[in-house]
Amino acid sequence: MKKFLNFSLGLLIASTLFVSCSDDDDNAMPDLSVNKGVVIENGATVTITTSELSIVDTDTEDIDIVFTVTKATENGILAHVDDLETAIENFTQADVAASKIVYVHNGSQTLTDEFSFSVTDGDNILTGTFNISIGEKQISYFYVLNEGSSNGSITMINRNDEVTNNYFSNANKGVTLGQYPQSMAMNEDYAFIVVTTGNGSGYVEVANKSNFTHYKTIEGFSYPREIAFVGDKAYVSNGKGQDASYAKENNEVYIIDLNTMTVTGQIAVGAGPEKMVVSNGKLYVANSGGWSNDDNTVTVIDTETDQVLETITVKSCPKDMVVDANGDIWVYCSGKPDYSNYPDVTYTDSGISVITESKSVVISYDLTNLSTSGIKNIAINKAKDVVYFMSDAVYAMNITATELPTTKFIDATFYGIDVNPVDDNLWVCVADYAITEGEVHVYNTEGIKLKDFTVGYMPNSVSFSY
Incomplete structure (x- = not known):
């Protein structure tokens, strides 16, 4: 006759347990006594030790305590250390004590795994579940947007650092991306590439995210620049482009229905709208002035009603923005350029303006010795508490600081700067000439360069995909 006992253990990671034993005293x-589970990084291998899984039996040797896997792991394998490619069905407490049992994650974008087991000393049986927590998703693909000269392109870099240039063209049987792609963003299903042409007929190329094959082209723009998502809508900032007089002219943000991939409306904003960010249900639009370089405002739009709430004055020529951990908006303002002594260009009223989201209060910091020519000059780390920006070098600034840093984080400037949202590494774009292959450099959070990649002409940004 069998008797059964059910109980639960207070463990670091919850597990299930069922007990069966005989009447033999x-x-x-x-x-x-221990069933804590493990926490590992994505794609890693971890040894299961007695600190995570342990049976105590006063009258049975460890080698005679046998585990049987009753439900195998799904996102990796439980293996013996001598053969990491073969899943095991049985192991002993002695194997665990000798650090012989390992879990090998398969690198999939999963956050948990588990295996169920029964364990016996020959007469008595316990059953349970061993839980595995997998670190946050890892970036699988890095997409570099190259402005090019006559035709832009996309470079794909995978997690093994293998580079594929002309990725979009290769995926679409030689069809090119088009002239001067300016920005790119991705949602769950699609990649949206904003293409700013020289003839005033820009468009948004929509590609399937899985393989970058063409899905649709959204047309009707004159000088599209950036794209931002809110729910089932996208917003595209649109300017006029260069004219003979470089006259200032107010422009618009177009609204796209992501269900139909069609333009459904437009919102009047300032001149030369560039970067857009979203904070607390509000869309912030940086009005750079366009070719006139003569605007110093940020338009704030309610994303529920698509109505303008207010216009905020910042430093001159705002072009790039990030949102910090408090929801505040950091606006990079490149300043009004003076080309009278070209090729020596000077900038006036350049700086970083911080908009307090809750009160629309602006605090500005002056940038001096500005030498960067790009428009993608500010980025923020994963925790959103450190801002990276460029002037005569790359600087790192904590969001609690009350003045700009003077110590250079990287003693160089680049055409674009982005931060890997998983490991916080900086990806910077080097674009010297439109006829020379560009480069992307990767730096860690200590400012140490880790690696380089050769990419297409005039790279300006990197997008990260899981």
Whole structure:
């Protein structure tokens, strides 16, 4: 006759346990004293030790305590250290004590795994579940947007650092991306590439995210620049482009229905709208002035009603923005350029303006010795508490600081700067000439360069995909 006992253990990671034992008092009941599970990084291999899984049995040797896997892991394998490619079905407490049992994650974009087991000392049986927590998703693909000269392109870099140039063209049987792609963003299903042409007929190329094959072209723009998502809508900032007089002219943000991939409306904003960010249900639009370089405002739009709430004055020529951990908006303002002594260009009223989201209060910091020519000059780390920006070099600034840093984080400037949202590494774009292959450099959070990649002409940004 069998008797059954159900109980639960207070463990670091919850597990299930079922106990069966015989009436034979000569064989002591084993105790599942430790079943904590493990926490590992994505794609890693971890040893399961007695600190994570342990049976204590006062009258049975470890080698005679046998685990049987009753439900295998799904996102990796449980293996013996001598053969990491073959899943095991049985192991002993002695194997665990000798650090012989490992879990090998398969690198999939999963956050958990588990295996169920029964364990016996020959007479008594315990059952349970061992939980595995997998670190946050890892970036699988890095997409570099190259402005090019006559035709732009996309470079794909995979997690093994393998580079594929002309990725979009290769995926579409030689069809090119088009002239001067300016920005790119991705949602769950699609990649949206904003193409700013020289003839005033820009468009948004929509590609399937899985393989970058063409899905649709959204047309009707004159000088599209950036794209931002809110729910089932996208917003595209649109300017006029160069004219003979470089006259200032107010422009618009177009609204796209992501269900139909069609333009459904437009919102009047300032001149030369560039970067857009979203904070607390509001869309912030940086009005750079366009070719006139003569605007110093940020338009704030309610994303529920698509109505302008207010226009905020910042430093001159705002072009790039990030949102910090408090929801505040950091606006990079490149300043009004003076070309009278070209090729020596000077900038006036350049700086970083911080908009407090809750009150629309602006605090500005002056940038001096500005030498960067790009428009993608500010980025923020994963925790959103450190801002990276460029002037005569790359600087790192904590969002609690009350003045700009003077110590250079990287003693160089680049055409674009982005931060990997998983490991916080900086990806910077080097674009010297439109006829020379560009480069992307990767730096860690200590400012140490880790690696380089050769990419297409005039790279300006990197997008990260899981």
